[in-house]
Structure formats: structure tokens, C-alpha cells
Amino acid sequence: MFRIRKVPDARAPANRVAVAEAQEILRAQFPGMNPGEIDDLPVKLEDPFAQRFVAELFVAEDARAHVRAAAVLLYDPELAFAFLDMLSVSPKVKAGSGIGGAVYERLRLEASELGAQGLYFECLPDDPEQSPDDDIRKQNIDRLRFYEQFGARPITGTAYETPLKPGDTDVPHLVFDGLDRHDLPDAGRLAAIVRAILERKYGDLCPPDYVEAVVASVRDGGYALRPPRYRKAGAPKAPLGGPRLIPLVVNDRHDIHHVRERGYVESPVRISAILGELDASGLFARQEPQHYPDHWIREVHDPRLVDYLKTACAEAPENTSVYPYVFPVRNATRRPKERSVLAGYWCIDTFTPINRNAWPAARRAVDCVLTAADAVIAGASGAYALVRPPGHHAEYRTFGGFCYVCNCAVAANYLSRYGRVAILDIDYHHGNGQQDIFYERPDVLTVSIHGHPSFAYPYFTGFKDETGRGAGAGFNLNLPLPESVTPDKYRDTLEVALKRIDEFAPDFLVLSLGFDTGRGDPTGTWSNRAEDFRKIGARIAEVGLPTVVVQEGGYRIRTLGTNARNFFTGFAGAAGPVRDKRRTTSAAPARRVWRTTLQPEDPAQIRALVAATDRFSAEEIAIAEELAVERIERGRASGYEFVLVSDGNRLAGYTCYGRIPGSETSWDLYWIAVAPALQGKGLGAQLMARTEDAIRRAGGMKVYIDTSTGPAYAATRVFYARQGYHLAAEFPNFYRAGDGKAVYTKNVTAPE
Template sequence: MFRIRQIADTSLPSDQRDVARVQQILRERFSGLSAEEIDALPDRLRDPLRHRLRAMLLVADDLRGHLKSFALLSHAPDVGFALLDFIASGKDSGGGGGGGALYERVRETALGLGATGLYFECLPDEPEACSDPAYAAENASRLRFYERFGARPIVGTAYETPLNEGDLDMPHLVYDDLGRGEIPSAAELREVVRAILERKYGELCSPEYVALVVDSIQDPIQVRPARYVKRANPLPHIRTGENLVALVVNRKHDIHHIRERGYVEAPARVRAILDGLLPTGLFWEQEPKAFPVSHIDAVHDPALTRFLKAACAATPEGKSTYPYVFPLRNRARLPKDLTYAAGYYCLDSFTPLNRNAFPAARRAVDCALTAAGFLLESHSLSYALVRPPGHHAERSLFGGFCYFNNAAIAAHYLSEWGKVAILDVDYHHGNGQQDIFYSRDDVLTVSIHGHPSFAYPFFSGFDEEIGEGPGEGYNLNLPLPETVDGAKHLRAVGRALERISQHEPRFLIVCLGYDTARQDPTGTWTLGPKDFEHMGQTIGALRLPTLVVQEGGYRTRSLGSLARSFFEGLVDAHGGVY
């Protein structure tokens, strides 16, 4: 499996790595290219119209960031044609049929640009036109490949005229009508050829040479009869992986299992979600990587981290400690007994500490950071399926079944590479993100939730809470009443996405709760699978690199269908390209 994507700039480390690999392949495979031209590739991508030819780089990799092949495409919007400069693979790419899929993507890209046709050069397949007759067979193989798509050399012009007397290996100009069944007129082709010679080869082609070639183009334009393929018959469609969601699961979540009656944050939640998702074929599961605790301490008070680690380690196996003393004053004098101290760090009396809460929460953070890392590898969509959840964990407090704020930690991590927006669609207010980013303007926090007059955590989530200092205007709460159906919820999602679009984030994080659904034991709303599908479609239509982090949702009987519906909508609208 491989994916194909466009590199629009070189700001992400993964893009810089891939551009460097493309330059390496150009040096290995195209000895006639100057070092200056190869070195200029990053500048061409950053300034795509510098030479009146918009440079577009498509790369195919193996989903793990190992580049297999690439295509460099130029577009002349004023003339309306696309030029394929290079399509090549590395010597160690291992094949695998990616060339056909990549060329198909080039054709789709050209059509999307509104190009009247796709042009490219191919070296001659006549032995007498080659500096080494042995080259003819290799060139014939390339032309055979392109003939399968209906692309053939244009004949009857002076395009193959040597620049210097006696030059060989002069390329054919090949034309692909992109399935339109149209041949350009002489006037159209003259514009195309002039643009190619002047903009691409301006340093080599004299005005006299350009005039010679352009003036030779007369109606009717002819393409060479097929030599190798009786009729156009493109390769069978090859499934590529850019639409796959990178799935990172906390497979060790079940070490954290509270068996007390009424504790709904149970291990069965993850299995129910996976049962709904994995049969879709939309997911590509990867193991979480281990990250240092510094990522947690960048978002949470290190004192909270130290307390949770010590308190969980000190709790006897099979036992749980629930906070029951909550200080209203003198918070600086922490009790020595960790049982009493729990209330100094907790929001409520129903989030327990036990032997495995800390390691499970650490693993959930690793999953969220690993999934965030896939966005930095230019994956379009990723999903951290974790428990315990995290969106109620504030900078210095845990609670609401949450110990560390997985989404906030991932957002801070991604913010090094650009602005981030967090959209929380859990039934309960995302008080953790609000608290952590309340004074920051680089991370926008938006939460759609039950009004705090009746819904946990009761003390935050009011619409007048908009941020403070530099963060003023960068926190948006959309509290809703106790009775909400799918249509009303979708209108709130639309309002949220309008604000997110204004923020112009580079990355979007969705805190996804299924507790907005009908009959969830912790909510009062009535969303169904179709509503989740519509929500996914609406969010996906932004086509932002998106990380989904699992939060609530406790009716295990319906979790699978809700998850499947949301992600089918998200993937369908997102399209895997940005």
C-alpha cells in the first residue's frame, strides 16, 4: 500500500525530507540536469509562478514516509496547459505498480486545474535518433506505457529540431488529451510550444529557434499512430492509501478497569468502537511511540504529574482512592497523606486513583502524540482511540474520568508548526482545553456542549468565557439546552466551523464524544448515526489536517455504528488531500 500526495511547500520536516529525496533521485536518474536546476526545486515550490509556470510536486510513499516515486508538474494558467517535467522512482523503490497510479494522479491533477491537455517530452524510440541505439528500447518502453493512457507524440512539426547541428536524443513532444478526445488547433499548440521553449528552456533556445519551431506548427495537428498498444487501456485502478485514517489505539487501556457499580468509563468502549470501524477498511493501525514526560509537563503543572505518579504507585493493587476532601483555602499546604491530598488536584469525587491509572493515562498521551505525528508526516487524518479520556483535565487538576489532557498535549506539540484549532463535540464542556489555552492566541478552543446549568462540569462552559489577555476571543463556548436533535446540533457545528475557518489553523483537533447520542447514560440529546455522519462530513469539508481524539460515549451497544458513521462522513468529505 502506498499513498500519493502533493507537497505544496517545504515547511514541515516530512516535506523537507521528501523534497531532498526527490533532488537525490533527480541527480541519480537525470545526469543532464544542472545542479542549479535541482537545487532550485524548493524555491520553485515556495514561489510557484516565478517563471510563469506553477510547479506542483506529487510524491508516492509507503505510508511510513519512505518515498518511492514522484512527479513534477508545471502549470501555465495563462495558456491553460499542464507540462509533466519528470516522473521517476528511486533505484531502491522496489516497484509495486506505483507508476501507473502516479500518472493517473497527474492526469487527475491536470484536469482539476482546467488544463486543455497534458504535455511532456519523451526521448526518441528510433535507434537512428539516439546517441546510443540501445537507448531506443528503453525509450520505447516509456512510450508504450503512455500509449496505454492514449498519450502519443505530436508529429509533423519542427519540435525535434536539434539545437546544434548533429545533436541526437532530441525529445518528442507527447500529448495526452486527458480523455477528452480533443486535438489542439495549431493556434493553441503554438501558444503551448512557445511557452515551453521560452519559459522552460529560455536560456537554451534563441528567439530564432523558437520562431522556427512555432512557425512549423500548422493545422491539422497530428499525433503519431499507436505503435505499441492497439487501443488506450489504462492500468487497472490501484487503491492508494491517502484516504486511510492513521489509527493509534491504546491497546493497554484495559489495565485501567474500575469495576465499581455505575462507573461507565469501561474497557468495553474501545472494543465496541473497533468492531464498528475495522470492517470499513478505512483505517491503517500503527503502534504508539513512547514520548518523554516533558510533553505532559509542557501543558500540565509538573506537580500534578508527580502527584499522579506517586499516588497511583502507592495505591494497593485492586484498590481505588476517591478524593473526598476539597480545600477551599490554604492550597499551598499539601497534606502528607496522598489520600487526603487527592482533593487538591481533582475536580470531583468520582474520578479514582488506582495502581494503573497513571500508566494508562501516560499511554493515552503517547497515542495522541503518535497520531499527531502522522499529521507532521503529511497524513490527512489520524485517530487516537484512547482511554482514559482527557478533555476535563486542566493544567493543575484531573477529573471527569480524565487524568492528562490528550488533545491539549497534542495541540501544544503541533503548535510548533502552525496555528491549531480544537473542536470539542463531546456532550460535556471541554474545560481542560479552555483552562490550558485561555491566555493563548495560537490555539483556538471551541466547545459544543450541554449548558453547565445542568451538565458536568457545571462551573465552566458559559458563552461569556472568551479568553483573556492575548487569548481574548480565542475561546468559544456554544452551550446547548437539554433537548437537542441532530439538526440543531449540526447548526452549532456550522457556527463552530465558521470561527475555526476565521482562525485559519494549520491543524484541527476534534475531541470526539459519542455521549451526544440517543440513550447515552451521561447525556440527554438524541443524535443518531446519520447525525454523526453529517457531522463528519461537515468537519471533513474543511479539508484540514485533522486529528480525532476519543473522549466520552458510554452506550457500548451503539458506539460501533456511531463511530463508523462519523468516520465514513469525515473521510468522504475530506478526500485525503489538502
């Protein structure tokens, strides 16, 4: 069993491992390739301008997440073509495993969804006069036979196979795969594509006169696809694939958790009401839940809570529910011994029971959400975990609100190995579970639209001023609304939430989906109807993020299924290929905007930028934000000056500096930070140059910079040295034992 996924960069932990393992496979299978081509793979993934291609890495991973095959796809949005750069299976994989074919099928689908009007690649020749070595020619025949089953064949009638040196053999064909819908382009466009391949891919090998000769050979009526050699006449081609259906993972054990007490609205009929509408929609493909280990739960919940739930549920009397009735808040360190009394130690309310089936049902829900998470990791634009019991009220060390395990938090934490994650909670009630679990983490943004806690459960969280703490400050957004809200007002608030998510620029979205915002819901007071849910689903899909949708509330059975069907009709209708933040139709990067004046949103963006560098402590991150706030409040009297640069709406980098008190000519550089994706590309040097120029114009003569002598700051010290700074002093053990302070200085009286 294996899964195929796209690796967008080498920053997230799981992506770094995947890129490294893919490089090992490519080095082993392409020993004659320039090593730099493979070594530079991480840079190519993040910089679409390096070769004027958007590079995409796909890997096939086994059950242990080890890479067993790798492929690199290049895409040119201007010429609208894709180029298969490399595709290789690990030497450890047995022949006939089918992995290579599965990866190529995924590449064809990706190229089609990108809008490519054809997939091009190179294959060595299968004719004896062009490939005289029998063993090599046999391998070439096998490859061309493999690709021909998909309809891909060499282009004949051009000079593409011309040797660079007389007598060279095994010069590759240029192969074209029309992706089941495109013919070879006209001569002008094909010539442009050939030029792009030769100049961008092989510019260091192909001299200009060679490129011009090959391009000139592409003439109207002179080229064609070679007739099939290996596929029998009339044999069907391997299909590209039909519509992308939404993976649907249903908790097949939810109904064992059936609390029959009067008024308990979280009942099994909720799932059947939704499925009755969704099964007839034609939008979904069912997937069986896979089993995942408990450690994914323990990473977001107090292990003692997990142990209690497992044990207490297993020991509960048959057909009996135990409700908390004593809450030992006065001395939390002295836990009660009796199970029924201990329930109040872990629970936040009096209506979420412990019973024999609560834990098994909640545990299976976790398997469902992680199965859905793996579906989006593998390339689905969205996947739906239809589960109960719900989860978004379960905090790190408490359960409640019908919730035992915070399903969205488990999914978000799981996805965080592969990139940044945003959680959007659109249930009527505040998503206190996600907020609590990620309150001090900057890699997961939590956003919740909900009824104000002055009247809505859980009453004690969800206030607007709860924005995160420590490294997580600024990464929690609560949008509480009044009891009476029109659908238009609700969607206006949704726009605020989506704007914050866009600023965060996540790689994945986890949607905590509640239909209790619907008209007539017994637990809510708002008035969204079926058409409003359709608009909400469409708007969320338009964001273009791979989305794990997790079912939470919604208790009006009469309209529950209709609202769900309309939400996903909107979601599926607006969903397209997953947004690639690097992709652009222009060959030049977006224009950067430089400024020295702070804007109201800058302190939060500075905090997020500094936290994202993963270099500073929580205290240092807070100080960076405080300096910006002080500058806004006090102006130049604060003593702090700034140089900032933005890419679009996002802060790309900044410096904070100021005159040293008591000195007329000496200045301190307090902060310099560059967004991780832009580091190593010269932006830091530009920031330094602009800052030094501002200091010089203000009469400054010298700049001083303090930094750590620790190994983690070695690259920082090298950067300062490259900018012309020299070490002026060093103070051992200044910050802590073994960590000293280094002071660098530079004379800026004249350009250096």
C-alpha cells in the same frame, strides 16, 4: 521505513527543514539546472501565479524526518493537467529502495484527485541516434522502463524533440501518463498543454518561433503514444490505487483500564460497540499504533503531572482504584507527600481514579492519536483514533473527567510543527484541556460546542467570555448551549464554529468527537440522532481540511455504534481532496478590497494578523487590537485612522496612523502589518502609498515612524528606506539595554 507527505509552504518549522533538505537533493541530482529554479521553490509553493501553475512539493522522510526523496508537481486547473517538474532520490539512499516508485505512485494519486486528465513530464531519449553516449543512454532507458510500468510512454509524431540548436543530442521526449483512465487529448487541447509547458517552464530558453513551431506540429491524427518497449505484452500496469479509506487506529490496550465500580460509564464496551458497526462499513483501513516518545506529552502537560501519573499508577495496589478526596488548593506550593492525598493536588474531581492500568492505557492512546496525525501528514484526508480513556478534560497540570492526557492537545501540538491547527470539540462537555493548554498560543485555535457550564461538567470553564490571553487572545471560542437543544439549533451553532475555523485558515483540523450529544446519553441532555450525526460528519468533511478525529465521550451503548457509523458515513461521503488554499480556477488572484472604515470583526482580525507576523510581543499585540476598538467606540475623536485591505473575508494588511497631538502638519504611522503569506509581494508598499495619500489630503506634510534598532527589525528598516523614509534620529537603549529606537521621516507634501 519512510512516509511521503505534501509540503504546502516553507513557513512552519518542519516544513522549512523539509524544503531546505529537498533543495539539497535537487541541487545534487540536477547540477545542470538553473540554480534559481531550485532557489525559488519556497516562493513557487505559495504563489500559484508565478508560473500560472499550482506547485506542490512532496517529500519522502525517514523515521528521523530527514528527506530522502523529493518531487515537484505542477498543476494547471484551467487546462486540467499535471506536470512532473522534478523527482529525485537522495544520493544517500541505496538503489532499489523503492522510494522513487512510492513517490511517483503518490504523485499519480495526487494528480488524479486534483482532476488532472493526464500527468506529463520529460524523459531523455533511449534511441542511439538521439542519445549517442552509451552511459547516458543506459540511464535514459532505466528511467523510461521505470515509468512504463505505470503506463507512461513518450508522445510521438510532434516536434517536441526538436533541438534548440542544430546538433544537440538528448533532447527530451514529452511523456504522458493517463492515470489509468485518460487517453491523449485532442489536438487543440494537447497543443495548448504543450504551449503552457514550453512558455511557462522554459520561456527563458525557448524563443517564440521555436514554441510556435512545436505547437503547430500537434495535428489531428499525427501523434500517438509510443508502443511499449519494456513491459511485456499483457503484463499488468502498476495500479493507481483504489478508494481512499480512512485510517483507523484503535487503542489495543484500552481494555486493561476497566473500572468496575457501579456507575462508571467510561467502560471498554464503548470501543467494541463502535467497532462492531465500523468494521462492517467498508470505510476504514486499520493501522497499527506506532510508539512515540514521552516528550510529546511533556510539551503540553506539566512534566511533574506526567511523572506523578506514571509513578502513582505503577505503585497503585493491584485491582484497586484510588480516588482523590483531599484537594490542597489553599497552599498549592506545599504538595502533600502521600500518594492518595497527592491525587487531589493534580485532579479536578472525585471520580477519575488512579489505578494500575490507567497510565498504560492513556499512554497507548497517545501513540494512537500521533499515528493518526502522521497519517494525515502523509496525505490522508482524515484519520480516526478510536481511543479510551478520553482526554479533553486533562489540562496542563491537572487530570479529571475520566481523562489523564489531553490527546487532542498532543496531536495539535505535534501537527503545529507543520502548520496552523484548529481544534473543534463537539463533545457534550467543554474541552477545558485544549483551552487551558493553548490559551496563550495564536498558532492553535480552540473551538468548543458544549453544554453551558452552569449545568454541565466541568462547570468552571467554557464560558463565552473566555477568548484567550496574551498572544492567544481571540484564538479560543466557546459556544455554550442550553440544556434543551434541537438538532437544527445544534447544526446552526456548528456553522458558527466552522466559520471561525475558516477565518483562521488552518492547515489541519483536530476533531474532539463525542457522541454524548446523542439522544438518551446518560451524561448529556441533547437529542441528536443517527441521521443528525451523518449530517454533522458530512458538514465537517466539507471544510476540506486534513482531519485527525479523536474519540472522546459517548456512553449510551445501545446507539453508540450506530451514531458513529452514521457520522463517518457522512464524513467519508463528503470528504474529497484536501483543500488547497492557493488553488483557483482563475489565472488572476482574488480581487482585493480596500477600505478606511473599521468593521466590528476587525479588532479580532487585526490581533490575529499582528500575532501571525511573529514579530511583536503580547503587549504590543494587545495594543494593536485596543487601537482598533477605540476607533470603533470613539470614531475620529480617538485620533486613530486606518487603511485596511482584505482578500475575500480575511484581512490581508492594514495601517494605523494619526495626527501627532499639538501639530497641524505632522503625523505618526503607528502600525503597518501584512499577512505573512503576502509579505515581499508589494502589498506593504501599496499600504504605505495609500496611507501617505490620505495624510496628504488631510493637510499633512510629514510622516514619522518609530521602530527598533535591533537586528530582528533590519528588514523593517530597509522597507522604510525603500519607501523614501530617512533616519532622522536614534535613541540608544530606548526600549531595553542594547535595543534603541530609530525615528524615520518622510515629506509627503507632494508625490515622491
